[in-house]
Amino acid sequence: MLGVTEVGMEELLSALSKLGLTGFEARAYLSLLGRGKSTGYELSKASGIPSSKIYGVLHHLVSKNLVLPLESHPVRYLPRPPEEWIESCVQTFTETFSFLKKNLADLYQKGGQEEVVARNLMGRTDIVRKTRELIAQAKQSLYIALWREEWRSIQGAVKRVYGRGVEIYGVAYGPVPIRIGKVYQHAASDIFLRERGERRFVLVSDDESALFANFSEKDSEKAVWTNNKGLVLLFKDFIIHEIYIVKIRETFPKEIARAFGPNWEKIRLPQHSSSAGRPQ
Incomplete structure (x- = not known):
């Protein structure tokens, strides 16, 4: 992929997997970032994702709001800007963690947990x-x-x-x-x-x-x-x-x-x- 070393690519794939992306989804998104708008066929060739899998992968990326389908024939796909997507993730995770921190702690205390010595x-x-x-x-x-x-x-x-x-x-x-x-x-x-x-x-x-x-x-x-x-x-x-x-x-x-x-x-x-x- 353009502008990414092999070591850097592995680190990026690992980081994206921690945010819930599959290996194919992460590769497709990174390829789109490097190429710009592409058809499914072009993306399959560039990313190494089998053509039989690429449209299912793109469908999931669209549902996760990481990729936008363009009105064209054939359909081309455009990656969502990473800064915008990361900011959205930060906000979502912050709200989720805040909710869990309060409610899980309340649930734990109500359970009358015994002290764990060590x-x-x-x-x-x-x-x-x-x-x-x-x-x-x-x-x-x-x-x-x-x-x-x-x-x-x-x-x-x-x-x-x-x-x-x-x-x-x-x-x-x-x-x-x-x-x-x-x-x-x-x-x-x-x-x-x-x-x-x-x-x-x-x-x-x-x-x-x-x-x-x-x-x-x-x-x-x-x-x-x-x-x-x-x-x-x-x-x-x-x-x-x-x-x-x-x-x-x-x-x-x-x-x-x-x-x-x-x-x-x-x-x-x-x-x-x-x-x-x-x-x-």
Whole structure:
């Protein structure tokens, strides 16, 4: 099709499919945008849609108000300007979502739903999306514990809430370039990374919601998020405890290394302890 690369074409077809167009409908509309008014026969040749299918496809596009048939012989079809159609879609979807948001929420509340203590998330995309959402909701404080890889994905969201006065506290495992709030540099010796190849991530927003995730290069990435007050405060206490560990290590570096090893192996790994196989 004119003026569209193969990669761009696939992206356009995918986007149009999300708005309810079939593959043939999307190809026909894109072909018309590139060609201008065309007969069904011409469009079939240009788009690669079988001639036996093209008129049914055009009929559906006309019914969806994406294509206008012209009074001519043979009939030619003209694409509706994309800006006009997109604006119409935006208005329709906005009204529909507004209606659903109110009425579905009312229906849910009337159902007397029991509290869900925690919800699962699978995959990095959904985890990062939910993390950014919880960050954006913060009004007073954020507590975070994270590695460099996760900081890259959320730094923009964190900087925006920091800019409007939200306080930032936390720990960064290894060298993470965080220069806002009070974030302490924790030695990159986290036991989950050493033993399981997983990076731990914790976020607490305003003491109201929390998210705990494990990011792995080998297995599926998973997380839980919650509004349960007890769990939220538990996750917050974990981050505060990590901050205490950093402060203790900074104050007594030689003593800790001598007593527990450079990476605290003697206190964290049972085989190094001297009391019936349990850490001291």
